[in-house]
Amino acid sequence: MAHDDALVHELEAKAKVLAADCLTQFCTFSQGHVGGTMSVLEIITALYFHHLKFDPKNPDWPERDRVIMSKAHCCEAIYAALVELGMYPRETLGTYYCYGSPFQGHADRWCTPGIDFSGGSLGQGLSFAAGLALSEKLKMKFNPPSREDTFLPRYIVRYNPRFRTYCILGDGELHEGQVWEAAMFAAKFKLDNLIAIVDYNKWSLDGPTNDIMPIEPVVDKWKAFGWTVYEIDGHDLRQVLDALDLVAKQYGDNKPKVIIAHTVKGRGVSNWEELHMHLGRGEEMMKGVREGRAKYGDVE
Numbered sequence: 001m002a003h004d005d006a007l008v009h010e011l012e013a014k015a016k017v018l019a020a021d022c023l024t025q026f027c028t029f030s031q032g033h034v035g036g037t038m039s040v041l042e043i044i045t046a047l048y049f050h051h052l053k054f055d056p057k058n059p060d061w062p063e064r065d066r067v068i069m070s071k072a073h074c075c076e077a078i079y080a081a082l083v084e085l086g087m088y089p090r091e092t093l094g095t096y097y098c099y100g101s102p103f104q105g106h107a108d109r110w111c112t113p114g115i116d117f118s119g120g121s122l123g124q125g126l127s128f129a130a131g132l133a134l135s136e137k138l139k140m141k142f143n144p145p146s147r148e149d150t151f152l153p154r155y156i157v158r159y160n161p162r163f164r165t166y167c168i169l170g171d172g173e174l175h176e177g178q179v180w181e182a183a184m185f186a187a188k189f190k191l192d193n194l195i196a197i198v199d200y201n202k203w204s205l206d207g208p209t210n211d212i213m214p215i216e217p218v219v220d221k222w223k224a225f226g227w228t229v230y231e232i233d234g235h236d237l238r239q240v241l242d243a244l245d246l247v248a249k250q251y252g253d254n255k256p257k258v259i260i261a262h263t264v265k266g267r268g269v270s271n272w273e274e275l276h277m278h279l280g281r282g283e284e285m286m287k288g289v290r291e292g293r294a295k296y297g298d299v300e
Contacts, residue, residue: 003241007050011237014084015045019268020296021080023289025096025103026280032096033105034272034280034288036074036170039201039234039263043168046240048081051248053163056085059113063162066132068117070125071170071199073279075107075115082114123176126196129167130186133194133256136161160251161193168197172204175213180225183256187226190254195247196227198258199234201265203276219260227258234261268292 018041026032048054052065069075076096082088088102095101102112109115117128140161173179186194198218206212215221222229228250232239240261247257266272269288272280280288 003238003245008238008241011042011045011049011241014049015041015237016296017084018045018077018080019292021083021093022076023292023296024093025076025079026285026289028094028096028098030286031279031281032076032285033073033278034269034285035203035265035277036071036199036201037076038267038269038272039265040071040074040077040168040199041267042235042237042240043197043199043261044077044081046237046244047166048078048085050241051244052166056082056087056114059087065163066116066129066165068125068129068132068165068167069107069115070117070119070129070167071122071173072107072117072119072125073105074168074170074199075104075119078107078115079103079112082112087114122170122173123178126167126169126179126182127185129165129196130182130189130191130194130256133165133186133191134189136163136165136193137189137191164193164195164248164251166195166197168199170204171198171200171202171209171215171218172212174198174215174218175204175209183222183225183227186256191256192251192254194256195244196256196258198260199263200260201263201267203265203278205278222258222260226255228253228255229258229260231260231262234263235267268295 022037054064055061069078083090083093096103097105106120107115108118117125119125202209204212210216219229230243232243243259264273265276269292272288
């Protein structure tokens with residue numbers, strides 16, 4: 001469906017609020033994974049404030065859509081979304097990385113209701129997401145919903161899954177062989193309820209992604225592994241929304257989907273963009289925080 005201007009503008013404003021929330025977290029110990037967090041903000045905004053089937057009052061709802069943040073060091077963006085959804089008081093932003101805080105440096109589902117995947121080592125999230133997607137398809141196969149309202153034979157009835165699984169990966173993470181093992185697995189088992197989103201900001205911890213280990217032609221690689229592929233500008237909320245709607249409607253084609261989202265590392269803060277900053281620390285990071293607060297406002 002086409003998304004009207006009012007919705008897009010509303011979500012653009014929400015993305016700026018999430019950016020300000022992330023800046024608050026970065027100030028706790030003058031550090032944070034600023035590059036990949038800022039590059040994924042529009043994707044997180046579109047998911048949590050429009051697209052997902054998600055109940056903030058019941059984060060363990062069995063029918064919720066799952067979000068697997070495989071690049072789990074960028075969990076600050078999801079923490080900001082959970083605060084804006086009312087799941088945590090705003091003061092929790094200031095406890096980021098603190099002992100006993102639900103907002104740890106890497107996503108941890110055991111201490112943070114609303115998080116679906118505990119991550120740290122890169123490359124593992126897509127395997128986890130594929131397992132969730134397969135388990136849901138098996139449940140639907142062996143325990144289908146009531147068919148009292150239909151006279152169609154069982155073998156031609158297509159049951160919509162109770163939930164879909166979304167996995168957000170970094171482009172540097174595609175250097176991990178386990179990602180491609182999971183990609184093969186997903187295609188083999190026809191996991192059309194699995195959607196991967198690659199945050200393609202072109203830079204990893206050690207330098208330009210394609211200099212460290214070339215991943216291009218990335219679109220052709222995913223296609224060769226049996227996935228349906230879409231490319232978008234990951235900072236254009238209208239494109240993000242359209243892509244998410246499109247892949248959700250394609251359930252039943254027996255193919256997993258991947259959205260290649262072209263983004264900018266450290267997006268919105270000039271020195272973070274120039275330095276392609278991964279883990280920001282000290283004065284260089286705080287310089288960016290001051291610029292970001294002038295741009296996005298201060299929500300403390």
